[in-house]
Amino acid sequence: MVSLPVGRMGRNGKPARSRSPMASEDRIAGWIFIAPAFLVLLVFIFGPIVFSAYVSLFEWDTIGQFGEEADRPFVGLGNYQELFQNDAFWQSARNTVWYTLGVVPAQTAFALLLALLANRKLRGISFFRTAFYFPSISSSVVIAVIFLWLYSGNGLINSVLRDIGIDPPRPVWLANPNGVFELLAGRFGVDDVNVWLAGPSIALLSIMLQNVWSTLGSLMVVYLAGLQNVPNEVYEAASLDGASRWRQFRDITIPLLRPITFFVVTIGMIGCFQVFDQIFIMSSGGPAGTTTTLAYFVYTQGFGGLRQGFGSAAAMVLFVVILVVYFLQRRAIGGDETK
Amino acid sequence: MAAETTLGPNTYSRSNQDQRDIALDRVLRVVAYVVLILVTIVTIAPFYFSVSLSLMPQEETVRLTLRDVLLPSGIQFDAYREVLTSSDLPRWFFNSTLVAFIWVVARCLFDTAAGYAFARMEFPGKNLAFLMIISTLMIPGMVTIIPKFIILNEMGLLNTYGALTIPFLASAFGVFLMRQFFENFPVDLEDAARLDGASRYRIFFQIALPNAGAALTVLIIASFQGSWNNFLEPLIFISNPDLRTLPIGLAYFQQENVINYPVQMAVAVVSTIPIAIVFFVFQRYFLQSSTSSGIKG
Numbered sequence: 334m335v336s337l338p339v340g341r342m343g344r345n346g347k348p349a350r351s352r353s354p355m356a357s358e359d360r361i362a363g364w365i366f367i368a369p370a371f372l373v374l375l376v377f378i379f380g381p382i383v384f385s386a387y388v389s390l391f392e393w394d395t396i397g398q399f400g401e402e403a404d405r406p407f408v409g410l411g412n413y414q415e416l417f418q419n420d421a422f423w424q425s426a427r428n429t430v431w432y433t434l435g436v437v438p439a440q441t442a443f444a445l446l447l448a449l450l451a452n453r454k455l456r457g458i459s460f461f462r463t464a465f466y467f468p469s470i471s472s473s474v475v476i477a478v479i480f481l482w483l484y485s486g487n488g489l490i491n492s493v494l495r496d497i498g499i500d501p502p503r504p505v506w507l508a509n510p511n512g513v514f515e516l517l518a519g520r521f522g523v524d525d526v527n528v529w530l531a532g533p534s535i536a537l538l539s540i541m542l543q544n545v546w547s548t549l550g551s552l553m554v555v556y557l558a559g560l561q562n563v564p565n566e567v568y569e570a571a572s573l574d575g576a577s578r579w580r581q582f583r584d585i586t587i588p589l590l591r592p593i594t595f596f597v598v599t600i601g602m603i604g605c606f607q608v609f610d611q612i613f614i615m616s617s618g619g620p621a622g623t624t625t626t627l628a629y630f631v632y633t634q635g636f637g638g639l640r641q642g643f644g645s646a647a648a649m650v651l652f653v654v655i656l657v658v659y660f661l662q663r664r665a666i667g668g669d670e671t672k
Numbered sequence: 673m674a675a676e677t678t679l680g681p682n683t684y685s686r687s688n689q690d691q692r693d694i695a696l697d698r699v700l701r702v703v704a705y706v707v708l709i710l711v712t713i714v715t716i717a718p719f720y721f722s723v724s725l726s727l728m729p730q731e732e733t734v735r736l737t738l739r740d741v742l743l744p745s746g747i748q749f750d751a752y753r754e755v756l757t758s759s760d761l762p763r764w765f766f767n768s769t770l771v772a773f774i775w776v777v778a779r780c781l782f783d784t785a786a787g788y789a790f791a792r793m794e795f796p797g798k799n800l801a802f803l804m805i806i807s808t809l810m811i812p813g814m815v816t817i818i819p820k821f822i823i824l825n826e827m828g829l830l831n832t833y834g835a836l837t838i839p840f841l842a843s844a845f846g847v848f849l850m851r852q853f854f855e856n857f858p859v860d861l862e863d864a865a866r867l868d869g870a871s872r873y874r875i876f877f878q879i880a881l882p883n884a885g886a887a888l889t890v891l892i893i894a895s896f897q898g899s900w901n902n903f904l905e906p907l908i909f910i911s912n913p914d915l916r917t918l919p920i921g922l923a924y925f926q927q928e929n930v931i932n933y934p935v936q937m938a939v940a941v942v943s944t945i946p947i948a949i950v951f952f953v954f955q956r957y958f959l960q961s962s963t964s965s966g967i968k969g
Contacts, residue, residue, distance in 0.1 A: 358872060359795055360795045360796060361795070362793065362872040363794065364795055366788060366789035367801060369785065369841065370786035370841075370842035370847050371801055371842075373841045374804070374805055374843075376823065376839075377839040378808040378811060378816055379808055380819070380823075381816035381820050382811065382816060385815065385816060385818060385819045388819060450708055453701075453704055461712055464711075464715055464716055465711060465712070466951075467715060467716065467948075470951045470958065471901075471947070472900065472901035472943065472944070472947070473901060473919075474901075474903055474919040474922050474923050475919075475940040475944055478940050479721065479940065481926070482721075482722075482933055482937075489721065489738065489741060492735070492737055492738065493738050550715065607813065607815075609814060609904055610919075613923070614923055628812070631815075631818070635818040641822065645818050645819070648814065648815050648816075648817070651812075651814065651815055652811070655810065655815070659810060
């Protein structure tokens with residue numbers, strides 16, 4: 334391991350970063366340094382994705398030892414075929430779309446507004462920042478248990494609604510399978526609404542609201558960091574040029590925050606695609622499957638129904654959706670930064 | 673409105689425009705405080721309610737008004753006494769603490785070593801290895817949960833502390849964070865040690881690691897929080913009640929005591945206290961841990 338090549342060239346023809354006897358020692362030591370982390374991530378994240386694709390090609394219905402091939406027939410794309418003909422799968426896809434369409438714009442807009450407020454140099458501002466962030470550090474289970482009470486029949490939300498003379502929805506929030514757009518259309522005498530247009534159920538909407546509430550703080554912090562990186566001089570120059578505040582916001586702040594927005598929207602969407610804890614505790618996917626999202630569907634198939642092959646097929650669909658969304662987003666928001 | 677938030681004191685000549693701005697500033701300031709206070713109430717209220725409910729006798733929680741929850745009439749600690757003596761809460765608490773400790777120690781060592789290597793060393797396959805690690809950042813746990821379950825089953829680790837810890841001994845976030853840190857950390861100290869003939873391993877343990885305090889704090893907090901609140905994997909990998917962590921314990925406890933809100937909330941409060949303490953002590957780092965992955969990504 335000991336050698337003394339002075340001015341040795343690195344692998345890419347550039348001078349090695351460390352012009353020292355270490356360069357050759359590093360070729361092995363480098364791998365020793367990364368080995369533990371690399372192995373853990375390889376075995377428990379990277380490998381499982383590949384393995385998931387493999388499992389999805391089998392009727393993998395038992396939890397036994399790997400060697401027992403007999404009861405795991407190879408079915409090719411059979412699981413995928415079944416998936417795309419499965420009503421519950423399409424319902425979960427629909428629920429996920431509504432969930433994401435509702436939560437992401439709301440949490441992004443509120444997070445930006447909160448960050449603009451929290452970025453002001455006001456007395457006591459750090460107290461407010463701390464308060465806003467608190468839900469983000471709490472466990473999703475704790476939050477779900479609290480909201481379960483808030484939304485319950487005799488919970489605080491209904492109690493306050495009754496006090497101010499509004500009838501709470503019936504069935505109660507988390508047990509109400511009626512689509513919000515369907516209910517709205519019903520008021521105008523339209524009774525026959527396509528399932529895709531019925532909108533999220535009241536139950537799903539309740540969970541969506543809780544989710545916006547619990548993610549606001551951490552997304553605000555991301556925006557806050559972005560705002561603090563915008564140099565004051567930019568605004569000073571703009572206001573010397575007579576640009577109104579609104580124009581400064583529209584033409585300076587928003588464009589400069591574009592990479593941050595990309596990040597916030599991306600992690601927001603991925604968060605929506607994987608939401609599980611709250612649904613498990615607050616509604617278990619019901620009523621009538623209206624709070625079963627794609628991620629929850631994977632869980633119910635793979636572990637509730639013990640159909641791990643079928644569940645893996647659903648997981649692969651979820652994975653592809655996430656990849657597609659990620660790259661579309663990159664093009665839409667992060668793409669044209671070349672100018 | 674946004675621009676106004678970041679404008680420094682006006683140093684240029686006063687015009688009508690400026691005077692209008694100053695008036696506007698005052699109005700905006702009042703509006704800002706009103707909104708800030710309202711949002712604070714909305715974010716903190718549910719936690720306040722949970723504390724408040726945990727201190728009430730169960731009969732009182734059947735039908736409550738806002739007033740009852742805001743100002744509970746008789747405070748009592750029966751719910752806490754009950755969960756501490758007749759539930760498995762102490763056991764869950766111990767399990768959560770043990771698991772969090774293992775996550776934190778392992779990540780500090782493994783993520784830091786890997787981050788250091790990616791920042792400082794040249795070795796074959798480095799770029800590919802880094803790309804693979806980073807690409808795991810965006811993958812939700814649900815996508816890999818079934819194969820992880822099968823793998824752990826093969827390893828005979830289901831229903832052991834191993835299932836709660838081994839898959840989490842390293843994190844892509846941590847590797848990324850530490851690499852970022854070492855790339856911005858001056859190399860002079862290490863160079864001096866090298867001239868003295870110290871090996872990489874020595875340099876890492878005696879110079880790099882002890883000097884990485886700031887980044888390590890962020891890593892410790894992120895790992896602690898991740899472990900303390902982790903739900904999906906323990907739910908699926910553990911069926912032995914003795915191995916339940918706090919979130920799992922609370923989830924089952926809630927189902928077993930559906931209408932007994934005081935005891936539910938008592939468990940919720942007790943399980944929030946440690947993370948709340950860590951949060952208030954290390955606030956600054958918490959905020960950093962949620963931004964550092966994003967801004968530099």
